[in-house]
Amino acid sequence: MAVAGAYTDGVRAASQDDICDLACLHPEAVQQAKAALPDGSCVERASAFLKVMADPTRLRILSALSTTELCVCDLAAVVNISESAVSHQLRLLRAGRIVTYRKEGRVAYYRLLDQHVTTMIRNALDHAKE
Known part of the structure; x- marks a missing residue:
């Protein structure tokens, strides 16, 4: 049984403060947010x-390749792991369309792969430094 506000598997269980008393208090904001949602795919x-990027x-x-x-x-040599391990990681990154090669x-x-990936890496690392 979860205690309100307690953490379970790193996720805080809902407390009474997390639950609205009404089903939809701001219908215009809800509609605006729904309209902005990307499609499922x-x-x-x-x-x-x-998920592919979320590995140390x-x-x-990726940080090394951003330079x-x-x-x-x-x-x-840069990340201090074997060439075999680097090759394995690069296969995953290529499959995820994050890196390319010549x-x-x-x-x-x-x-x-492109400037979007570069920006994502830099933003993630800048955010972590704050």
Whole structure:
């Protein structure tokens, strides 16, 4: 049995302060918020995007790539993990459309996919510093 206001699995249980007495106090605001909601498939894609980035190792890789493009061995040196581990993380990041690469001979140079990703990484890290 949850106690009002108590935390369960990192989420605070609802207390009487969290519950409105009326079903809809501000119908105009509710309608405006509903109209602004993205469609379900967009929410699913955005959620998957955020889940892929929500890993400390991947975030360190992405932070390094926000400064310059790097090959796997250079990324391994920057984040201090094995090349194999970096390659595994890059596969996930490529599948999530967060990074891309270009080949120069036998070397693949990775970079963030686009400016949106760069902005997301910088904003997340700036927010964490506040």
